[in-house]
Amino acid sequence: MINRTRRLRKTANIRRLVRENKLTVDDFIYPIFIEEGEYIETEIKSMPGIKRFSLDTVSKELDELTTLNIPAVLLFGIPSEKDDTGTETWSDDGIIQKAIRYIKKEYPSLYVITDVCFCEYTNHGHCGVLNDLEVDNEATLVNIAKQALSHAKAGADMVAPSGMMDGTISTMRAALDKEGYYDLPIMGYTVKYASAFYGPFRDAADSAPSFGDRKTYQMDPANRAVGQREAAFDDAEGADILMVKPALSYLDIVSDLKNNFDHPIACYNVSGEYAMIKAAAEKGWIDGERVMMESLLSMKRAGADIIITYFAKEAAKILKRS
Numbered sequence: 001m002i003n004r005t006r007r008l009r010k011t012a013n014i015r016r017l018v019r020e021n022k023l024t025v026d027d028f029i030y031p032i033f034i035e036e037g038e039y040i041e042t043e044i045k046s047m048p049g050i051k052r053f054s055l056d057t058v059s060k061e062l063d064e065l066t067t068l069n070i071p072a073v074l075l076f077g078i079p080s081e082k083d084d085t086g087t088e089t090w091s092d093d094g095i096i097q098k099a100i101r102y103i104k105k106e107y108p109s110l111y112v113i114t115d116v117c118f119c120e121y122t123n124h125g126h127c128g129v130l131n132d133l134e135v136d137n138e139a140t141l142v143n144i145a146k147q148a149l150s151h152a153k154a155g156a157d158m159v160a161p162s163g164m165m166d167g168t169i170s171t172m173r174a175a176l177d178k179e180g181y182y183d184l185p186i187m188g189y190t191v192k193y194a195s196a197f198y199g200p201f202r203d204a205a206d207s208a209p210s211f212g213d214r215k216t217y218q219m220d221p222a223n224r225a226v227g228q229r230e231a232a233f234d235d236a237e238g239a240d241i242l243m244v245k246p247a248l249s250y251l252d253i254v255s256d257l258k259n260n261f262d263h264p265i266a267c268y269n270v271s272g273e274y275a276m277i278k279a280a281a282e283k284g285w286i287d288g289e290r291v292m293m294e295s296l297l298s299m300k301r302a303g304a305d306i307i308i309t310y311f312a313k314e315a316a317k318i319l320k321r322s
């Protein structure tokens, strides 16, 4: 037999030599939930191992991240007060703004990315300004510009808008450039689906919509081609990194983007994907560590350069051992 692929699988060392993809700690962004208040360290029930912290308790988490050499965090804020439009998102004294200043001062080596959205800050839980029962794209863009600028002023290293409003990237780019933030990169939540995999996050961030769903702004899980259009628009509007979200059920999209764009591609290994592995592992039905590493690796194989994941700390520990 001429073709025997098994020849190159015979020993661990030959497998090492021919391995096409490797995970490293350099791939990871770790999401952190920061809540307004004091002494807060609340376990999120559906996300074992993940907590909400207040600014006075978050240092142990940040210490661990820097010890593990995880390059970046993605910040989500949980404010004490919500309103119709989420005005707290652009307050200089908002929880995210305080968190950025604190982290950049105490942990200058950590790269701080902020989620630019409204759903944790609006009393209706939608990702922008409501006009009747619809999210108003244009009115929301005005506020997105204010929020992004406010994060920039507080010292964010990168901003990442997750609301799926059309024209977000160009609006943000113009607002940032006007104030001199030419060098602040934008990571687009470029291809973001209306997904049930966000369930645990909405508990974590207290951001479930109080009525309806997000199907008028987030993408239909049945669609693939429109992901390319979203990416072409974000590219033309000046996005620096293109993201796909969720990750595991959308690896075809990750690979589409990798093949058709030369930006770094990120994917968001979301809360539901984390919860499923944790739950099955807790029951003893799967080997949690191995399934975690295999699924993170599958994201790389599909073409992701960057993986946003709640598993970052655990995976970094395993990578350090091996």
Ligand code: PBG
Residues within 6 Å of the ligand: 115, 117, 118, 119, 127, 162, 163, 197, 198, 199, 200, 201, 202, 214, 269, 270, 271, 272
């Ligand atoms: C906010 C936002 C969501 C997630 C990240 N940013 C929730 C949503 O769109 O409903 C989900 C993250 C996760 O599930 O881990 N717009």
